[in-house]
Amino acid sequence: MAVEEQQPRVNVSGEEIHLSGPFLLSTERPDLEPAARAIQSGSGSVVIKDMGIGEWDSTLMTIVMRFHEEAVRAGRELNLRNLPQGVQRLRDLALAIPPRKGAERKEKRKGMLESIGLHAQTNWKETIGFISFLGEVAQSLGRLVRGKARFRAHDVWLQIESCGPQALGIVSLISVLVGAILAFVGAVQLGMFNAEVYVANLVGLGMVMEMGALMTGIILAGRTGAAFAAQLGTMQVNEEIDALQTLGIPPMDYLVMPRMIALAVMTPLLVIYANTLGILGGATVGILMLDIPAQVFFIKTFEMMTGWLCLQGLIKGCTFGILVAIAGCMRGMNCGRSASAVGQAATSAVVSSLIMIVVADTIWTLVFMI
Amino acid sequence: MTDSSPKSPPPLRVEELEMRYGSFLIQSDLTFHINRQDIFIIMGGSGCGKSTLLKHLIGLVRPAKGSVYYGETDYWGGEEASRQAIMQNIGILYQQGALWSSLTLAENVAVPLKEYSDLGAAEIREQASYKLSLVGLAGFDDFYPSEISGGMRKRAALARALALDPEFLFFDEPSAGLDPVSAKLLDDLILELRDTLGATIAIVTHELASIFAIGNNSVFLDAETKTMIAQGDPKHLRDHCPDPKVRTFLHRGEL
Structure with a gap:
């Protein structure tokens, strides 16, 4: 035996390979290339x-x-045979079961055409999934209308509570601030014409036609849409949705309908609330900082506010609510069966809600203009 | 549960079943039947498609080819209404229990009763308590699934599966994640249920102890040939199956 060394050494000597020193995860790894070459070249x-x-x-x-x-x-x-006891046995153990054929997944580098094609296929599949989900929602709605949908009224109340009253805090904060911002932005331009009084019109119009509904939609997408996707996704992971299905209870009725009803009912109410608080926020800025008399401000605000304008905001809000419910429920129901899939479902629920909200907003605005 | 005349068809029959996920073949050419009051074991190595077969039997997945017959009825051949009728006759214990986490144990058991019976609220509560006490969970009515242990959750899920006094019971790896004593207790419970309720039971498992303790009929799925390579009483297969793979499996590889 040689003297104990601090460095692992691999030396080639003829057809033999000599190993010495400690071979530990903590020591340096010796250069294996000369030995590998020797193995390759000899016989x-x-x-x-x-x-x-x-x-x-x-x-x-x-x-x-x-x-x-x-x-x-x-x-x-x-x-x-010359190595410490155990080395040979460990090697035999490692070789005992040959690698499964086809188990090695080699990441092939994809060509550009292939990537585009795969992408298109995924998008196509998602589109089909979306359409078939809409179809199932429609069927479920049909059952609901005929009074045959099976869900617990209690669930609807629970959902209404969590997406309505519990969202009031954040809706209040955001609406007041958005109203105030509208007033500030308006004041900059209107001030140039000494027409600060029209800040009232701007705030009223901006909130009721657009910002109230849009902000409520965005809050619901982040708060409620993500929650729907995560809840349903977790139920999918736990086989809870399978359990419903095998009982013959359509998960669409039992899980999706209460959520859609809750959002469809609560969103218009939240939009009205947001509009009111937004106007109050704008009024605070207008009255305190722009010195518009309170009376004048509110007279101006209500002057331009027709029932039709308010209805536009409500229609938008209602659409956004339904879109958020659809996106959240769809991502949740189509969730994979792992923890990371639940995260993905929540993320993509928010992203697709936001996209759909903005697109729907544009469409409605165009429709109302014509 | 009524006794059937010897001539009546087997309650559950699978014919030339082929299972696929997309283009990926899992198993093909499965033909077997389950007799009344059998405790039928679906066994095989990991990843051979046992749980998938179970999903096909309970109608969660539509077969790529072949059919599943309940009595005389082809499960996928009929209308939605006939599928519903069959489903009400099936109780399933999922691998993780799959209790609805937002409901208490009693409410979980009550869901099928509310859906499919005309019982009043008080009677449903009584039924739910009774089913819970059958599985040894008396007094846990108002607990939520997250508040009890894994073994208790499985038993609660069993109570839910029993809610409608089904003719068929399906178990997906009932003893997975349970300690040996709880697993033994669950096995005893399964035997007891078969004898008292007269249920026909199919179990996916690879616990040899359970297989020999309760199984009296079985099918063995092979991952390599992608089909069934043996069927019959597992105790008989252990010593007399012509296929060495099956004997090795049933001897824990010590052949």
Whole structure:
């Protein structure tokens, strides 16, 4: 036995490979290339000799396995009899079950055409999924109208509570601030014409036609849409949705309908609330900072506010609510069966809600203009 | 549960079933039947499609080919109404229990009763308590699934599966994640249910102890050939199956 060394060494000597020193995860890894080359170039069996191996762990084994691979490739045999007891047995254990054919998944580099094609296929599948989900929602709605849908009224109340009253705080804060911002922005321009009084009209119009509904939609997308996707996704992971299905209870009726009803009912109410608070926020700025008399401000505000304008905002809000419910429920119901899939479902529920909200907003605005 | 005349068809029959996920073949050419009051084991190595077969039997997945017959009725051949009727006759214990997490144990058991019976609220509560006490969970009515242990959750899920006194019971790996004593208790419960309720039971499992303790009929799925390679009483297969793969499996690889 050689003197105990601090560095692992791999030396080639003729057809033998000499190992010495400690082979630990914490020590440096020796250069294996000369030995690998020696295995490749020689013939007959390769003897690996223990020339004073100190402590060793899996590091030694990975080296031996590397030699083994090289030897197999060169059609030679590896003689390990000289190595510490256990090394040979560990090698045999590692080789006991041959790698499963086809188990190695090689990431092929995809060409541009292939990537585009795959992308198109995924998008197509998603579109089909979306349409078939809409179809199922429609069927479920049909059952609801005929009074045959099966869900618990209690669930509707729970959902209404969580997407309505519990959202009041954040809706209040955001609406007041948006109203105030509208007033500030309006004041900058209108001030140039000494027409600050029209800030009232701007705030009223802006909130009722647009911002009230849009902000409520965005809040619902982040708060409620994500929650729907996560709840239903987790139920999917826990097989709870399978359990409903095998009882013959359509999950669409039992899980999706209460959520859609809750949002369809609560969103218009939230929009009215948001409009009111937004106007109050704008009024605060107008009255306190722009010195518009309170009376004048409110007279101006109500002057331009027709029932039709308010209805526009409500129609938008209602649409947004339904879109958020659809996106959230669809992502949740189509969720995969793992924890990360639930996260993805929540994320994509928010993203698709936002996209759909903005697109729907544009469409409605155009329709109302004509 | 009524006794059937010897000539009546087997209550559950699978014919030339082929299972696929997309283009990926899982199993094909499955033909077997389950007799009344059998405890039928679906066994095989990991990843051979046992749970998938179960999903096909309970109608969660539509077969790529072949059919599943309940008595004389082809499950997928009929109308939605006939599927519903069959489903009401099936109780399922999912691998994770799959209790609805927003409902208490009693409410979980009550859902099928509310859907499919004309019982009043008080009677449903009584039924739910009774079913819970059958599985040894008396007094846990108002607990939520997240508040009880894994073994208790499985038993609660069993109570829900029993809610409508189904003729068929399906178990997906009932003893997975349970300690040996709880697993044994669950096995005893399964035997007891078969004897008292007269149910026909199919179980997906690879717990040898359970297989020999309660199984009296079985099918063995093979992952390599992608079809069934044996069927019959597992105790008989252990020693007399011509296929060494099955004997090795049933001997824990010590052949």
